[in-house]
Amino acid sequence: MASQIHGDDPSVGSMPPVIGNELLMAADVLAKNDEPRMGMEFDSDAAARAFYNAYALCFGFGIRVARSRSERRKGVEVLVMKRFVCLKEGHHRKKKPVEPSNKKKRKRLSIRDGCPAMMEVVRRGPDRWVITKLVLEHTHVIVSADRAREVQLHRLSGKFQEHENQLQEKQSFLKTDMVLEKQARSIYTRAAFETFQLELVEAMQHYAVKVQDGSYMKYYVERNGDPPTRHTVFYNVAEKKAWCECCRFAFSAILCRHVLSVFLLAGVIMLPEPCITKRWTKKAKSGPELIGLNVGNGSSSPDSVASRYNDLVRDAIKCAEKGTVSAGAFRVAKEVLRKAFMDIRGHGEKLCKDALRSASSR
Structure with a gap:
């Protein structure tokens, strides 16, 4: 039985369409259970993701699929594992330039800071996915949904102040005291x-x-x-x-x-x-x-x-x-x-x- 490991999902921070009423079911489960726990079961990987996404929205952080694994069973490729992580999980890896270039590229700040928060689910049956690995602690500040707008405005004001500081730094320096x-x-x-x-x-x-x-x-x-x-x-x-x-x-x-x-x-x-x-x-x-x-x-x-x-x-x-x-x-x-x-x-x-x-x- 062969298995394949898949890296980061290209759909970072986004949630695919949920079939049927799985999102509503996840919200109902979330209402009954404040947070995910080891051994919690779901009907599908999509339901698990919907639940974790709803949980993330309530606590003020984003998620993405960091890893997945599939196995070949009876000639058919079957998904057997998915790991959902915080958007700030891991660290940004610098890409090596293929060809030397004189063009200056804008330095982009990475949002990743090594946050360990994650939830991993494994297939235990046709309609049975179980949480086997779970880390709830974050290494960064998280806020509830009702305070998200306040934090966003605070960040915008911070960026404005940073922009003002950059303008001051760029101001020409005087070479005399005249x-x-x-x-x-x-x-x-x-x-x-x-x-x-x-x-x-x-x-x-x-x-x-x-x-x-x-x-x-x-x-x-x-x-x-x-x-x-x-x-x-x-x-x-x-x-x-x-x-x-x-x-x-x-x-x-x-x-x-x-x-x-x-x-x-x-x-x-x-x-x-x-x-x-x-x-x-x-x-x-x-x-x-x-x-x-x-x-x-x-x-x-x-x-x-x-x-x-x-x-x-x-x-x-x-x-x-x-x-x-x-x-x-x-x-x-x-x-x-x-x-x-x-x-x-x-x-x-x-x-x-x-x-x-x-x-x-x-």
Whole structure:
């Protein structure tokens, strides 16, 4: 007589349809018997499972089939044993990766903690299943059904608090004790702040020297006193504006290390409002955009900027629609956009240089 051992049932935590009124019978048995006991008999393995499931629901834990055994009798496979366990029985086994992968997988917490609670039934006849092994003690907290909702809400609040703690942990760390850096962290998005923070740290490795006084003060900024790294910065204290020949702000809207070095020398402890571009702030989706360092003679009206932006977006969408029709159209669109971008960048550089010349002549 051969026998087969089966592992965990794939239907974890679920109960199959119970034939007839076995579930009602199990509930009736449960009403008469508060808990399972050794030697208790059932008409079928399904009735045993229904009883144990009803018992589990009353005491606040879930069950699953952890093991079963079948034997071949007279050429027919017959189920002879089933073991029902608490959902927290055993420990999670780590699966060995079949192939090495660079993809990061989310770590999932296992609910299993080695709980020993179980009930095993063995077939003793055609319609006779008997409890032969039984462990009622749990290693975790169990609650009655009327308190299940309360516990669930408590767990949800705990998860919310855990989420809040994770957000706090993910918050960018300050690398200096400057008010300037603290202000930037409070107003910029995480990505924008990290870029700003890098520039601020680099600014501390640069030395600024004032070479011209007046309404537009002129500074030479060098990294560690190395002349080849020299950049010229003009700073207007009254208007709270600064221009650097690297033109970084004109393209990225984040202050460069050279301007920040001048701010450190001049004792500027807070970012001036003209130096903050709203598109990199946490409130970028609300209200009109704050224009940063105004370069050129274009209108600085928030409405005009918004309308120009929306108009360009509409044109870009039309270009994308036509440019994806065929491979040839795609190549033409890419070439046109490349030329357009080069022209726009050249125009921005020209405006920046004109502003620098205008500032140096004053």
